[in-house]
Amino acid sequence: MIVNHKALNRIVAVALAAMISACASNDEKEDTDPVELVEISESVKLREVWSNNIGDIDALRYAMLKPGIIDGKVIAANSDGDVYAFDRTSGKRLWRVDIDQSISGGVGVGLGLAVVADYRGRVVALDLNTGEQRWTTQLSGEVVATPAVGSGMVVVQTVDGKLLGLDASTGEQRWRHNTQLPVLTLRGTSSPVISAGLVFAGLDNGKLIALSATDGITRWEQRVAIPQGSAELDRVVDIDGAPLVRGELVFAASYQGRVVALSRDEGRGLWARDASTNHSVSVGAGQVYLSSADGSVHAYNVGNGQILWTNSELLRRQLSGPTYFGDVVVVGDFEGYLHALDPSTGRFVGRTRIDRDPVRIPLLVDGDLLFALSDDGELVALTLER
Incomplete structure (x- = not known):
């Protein structure tokens, strides 16, 4: 309808x-079937x-291996550790690399790099043109989000509530931002976005934050969703979709919360509407x-x-x-x-x-x-x- x-x-x-x-009854189950x-x-x-x-994506662990597109190339990865580069127009394979670990975080591209991460918290940066490994960095937590690349940095969000800024040239950690996680969250993590020198990231506590890309200093923080109810399931308000930046505005939406439009530089709210999604x-x-x-x-x-x-x-x-x-x-x-x-x-x-x-x-x-x-x-x- x-x-x-x-x-x-x-x-x-x-x-x-x-x-x-x-546990639903037969009558209730009819209402849970997908619409034909x-x-x-x-x-x-x-x-x-x-x-x-390109090979299977691990749906059981909800791997969201989003490809990256830049400079006429499509870079895609599977859950077995293979990373591919294809010509955008023809689909011709340009290179393939096996990083020898199960990839969990989709492909971030920029600054001549294609960056992926695995379930053990290892971040691997490959040369965009050849697939040759540039550097690898071990983090403390699992990564299921796509790394953001820009402003001289690679920014990664881990499932244990950390945002980490890595030097794009060396992989060395430059800054860290910690977030206290709720008791219960969805399987998945919002992918950070870099725009106009800022890092925008959705958090599992229903907040959207903007950090300086170079030093990780918080510029602003805005609540997208407020947990409701007494049961922990009712209070899940994750932002799992990546924020979307368009001009002077940034848009974000949460599970069991709201969709909002905010000013990019100050986080000032333009509007908000009730919504529930785990996507961008x-x-x-x-x-x-x-x-x-x-x-x-x-x-x-x-x-x-x-x-x-x-x-x-x-x-x-x-x-x-x-x-x-x-x-x-x-x-x-x-x-x-x-x-x-x-x-x-x-x-x-x-x-x-x-x-x-x-x-x-x-x-x-x-x-x-x-x-x-x-x-x-x-x-x-x-x-x-x-």
Whole structure:
């Protein structure tokens, strides 16, 4: 149904949710089944340009191995330790490297580097052009977030609540920011973002912070979500999606909390709306797009946060975060489908299937190409046709 509104530990959370679902009655279980897809009238085509299989992504440990795109190259990694570089346009493989550890944090790119991390807290920086190892640094905690590269630094967020600034040339630690974690959190960690000399990071306590990239000094801190309820499950308010910086604004959303727009330099709140997601938001055509934890997709006015439409035809289909591509909004689902939505109405305008495994890793847009990576390791470049 399209509604137009224009007028403890991380694994425990997953286990408890599964137990609650398993105890549901048959009548209740009907309401937990994913919505079946119905035929749509397509006005756009998501056409495959090229595809390569890079090997499995560890979905059981919720590895979000987001590829990186820079300088005409797509850098992607699998959970077995393989890192690949492909030509952006043709999909031709340029190099492949095995770091000999199971990769857990997706590929950060910049400053001539491709940076990955493993479950043991090791960060590995590779030469962007050759794949040759530049440096490796051992951290104290597991890394499941994509490292950020920029302003002479590699910034990594660990699952034990630390943000660490590493010198991009040597891997030497320059600063550290500690955060006290809640009793219970989701499996996953927000990936930091570097923009205009600042590091923006979403935290498991529902806060968004901005630090100086060079020395880690806190510039501002803003609460996105306030824990509610007496049960620990009700008080989970993680920000697992990466913050999104657009011009003078930064956008973020939390689980069981809110989606917010803040000023980039001061953290001043522009607007906030109730929301629940473990993904990043996307911006385009004057709107902010969000895929909720329940599988609904929402559009908000970028200036005041007014909700413009909601699409509830993908409920419980375990959606990826949305991305604005060309002039459509695209989300992936648990059966390997990509759905294209009209940004003005939220109605379906196109659909394609790239795999039979889930597409939950963040989608990437680079110019006229959309890149999607499935849990089966199918890396696909697509273009939009009318």
